Amino acid sequence: MIRRLLVLVLATAACVAGLPASQAIATPAVRNTNPIAERRADPHIFKHTDGYYYFTATVPEYDRIILRRATTIQGLATAAETVIWRKHASGEMGAHIWAPEIHFINGKWYVYFTAGRRDDIWRIRMYVLESSSANPVTGSWTERGRITTPWDTFSLDASTFVTNGVRYLTWAQQEPGISTGSNLYVARMGATPWTITGAVTRLTVPTLAWETRGHKVAEGPTVLQRNGRLFLTYSASATDANYCLGMLTASATADPLNAASWTKSPDPVFASNDATSQYGPGHNSFTVSEDGRSDVMVYHDRNYRDINGDPLNDPNRRTRVQKVYYKADGTPDFGIPVADGPTPVRLKSYNSDSFVRHWEFRARLEANVAPLADSQFKVVPGLAGSGAVSFESTNFPGYYLRHRDNELWVQRNDGTALFHNDASFTQRPGLAANSALSYESLNFPGRYLRHTNGLMYLQTPADAQARADATFVLE
Incomplete structure (x- = not known):
């Protein structure tokens, strides 16, 4: 059984992971x-x-x-x-x-x-x-x-x-x-x-x-x-x-x-x-x-x-x-x-026992992911800077979670400014719970990573359900 971790507010852990202390809203208990x-x-x-x-x-x-x-x-x-x-x-x-x-x-x-x-x-x-x-x-x-x-x-x-x-x-x-x-x-x-x-x-x-x-x-x-x-x-x-x-x-x-x-x-x-x-x-x-x-x-x-x-x-x-x-x-x-x-983390949905994963490079939400590495991401300083974060695939290094036409994909970093912006997110306190996290698009403020019908999108959370769908726990 996958056990939910206590999310700790530790700025020092964020620094260890290479993230600015200002973004240390919450970090997982295991990060080395x-x-x-x-x-x-x-x-x-x-x-x-x-x-x-x-x-x-x-x-x-x-x-x-x-x-x-x-x-x-x-x-x-x-x-x-x-x-x-x-x-x-x-x-x-x-x-x-x-x-x-x-x-x-x-x-x-x-x-x-x-x-x-x-x-x-x-x-x-x-x-x-x-x-x-x-x-x-x-x-x-x-x-x-x-x-x-x-x-x-x-x-x-x-x-x-x-x-x-x-x-x-x-x-x-x-x-x-x-x-x-x-x-x-x-x-x-x-x-x-x-x-x-x-x-x-x-x-x-x-x-x-x-x-x-x-x-x-x-x-x-x-x-x-x-x-x-x-x-x-x-x-x-x-x-x-x-x-x-x-x-x-x-x-x-x-x-x-x-x-x-x-x-x-x-x-x-x-x-x-x-x-x-x-x-x-x-x-x-x-x-x-x-x-x-x-x-x-x-x-x-x-x-x-x-x-x-x-x-x-x-x-x-x-x-x-x-x-x-x-x-x-x-x-x-x-x-x-x-x-x-x-070390990588998994983005666990706040309102379900499922994780963000890539499948044929499309980002989706799924429980019991196999192989495990499809649902593991290294949280790194944002490719576009500005105190943001980016999510690098564990089993496809050099590939990042990015939005494209408001869909979420895992794609290779092509070095362009557009890709860097699309793959950078501002880490926020969870829209549904401050103990969790939400991720706002750097280049489309107000839009967040959100799951709906098993797939991942970039959307503006308009109601309580959407805010819960846009909230995650790092494990």
Whole structure:
């Protein structure tokens, strides 16, 4: 179910999105600017009860674990970064320091991470750090050692979640007798946050075409719990442009240790996109928006497709975020990796559960939009200036919502003054509610974006019905 967001009056958020403060009548609760961090892969963001977001990620040197904190997700972009641990000079934990995750468990902080040996960098195993400090950025850390699994083999990407009062560990590992790079597993956590107990369940093996491009890999598992279900996303294929996200789904009341509880999505749920120039999105985690109303996906990708040599030696994976939407059946819709810059929004009708979308470039109003990106627009400074705003299509960058003969279309910016004027709108308090928004034509004052009979027009709202039809909430 798509959940309506509280619209906040925040001038600062408008400035983040590149809009003048004078136009900050109302902005959505989730609006960020990507990337959040350059040269930071396998990102993990944890929102704690102290009001801070904690961020850690793989650094391209693979030699240390870093931590940042801020009171907002966007604030992590400029937050000071502290090294909380460095690789060993010899032996275990001496190379390939990968994929740290930070969690708060039973009153203490824990960082799960992956490491190789100094004398055998591909002897990859999972390890844990512990801190009892209130502030893990400045506190001291203790090595709690390796997480032991049934096989002494290549293992990585430990993550933890709680469901029905029980804490579990999920991870990726190479199992003897299976010719893959890694599969996904889950087990109940033991007496400490660095041990497991009882049966280990194999959740999935990469066999599908999109899971086996370059390498047969399933890795980076993480769990999102919503709408009575567990959604376990994971990364598949080689770490170049083939990298993508898959998903397993289970009922929240099912036994997560029963492999039959989980259903694999037949297609990737998040993948490279040429239109937005985002490639190899993967190794994600989930956090929540500042108001707690929206789930936010955190992931890395590159903004170019071609890589020279081993992708592991390319340092330019960046941390990015975008809001998670939900389909009518309650399953997440991650859409596409959006273009760099301000994250897009959806214009939701004030008087119906429908959204502005383009269909064969005609703008219309529709519920349950598929693909999601057809209903996502980047709100940018108006092409014609004058403190206005313009709406750029998410899946057709360079195309903007514009009026033509009082109809609304999504068309390519041709650079003319006429197009710039037709695609620029003054953001006003909602004609039907000040908590919402309305958009007045810059070059035809008094006419507003308005839906009628399922299509979008530019019209003068003459009555209460028309004013409601010309009022929108940004989500």
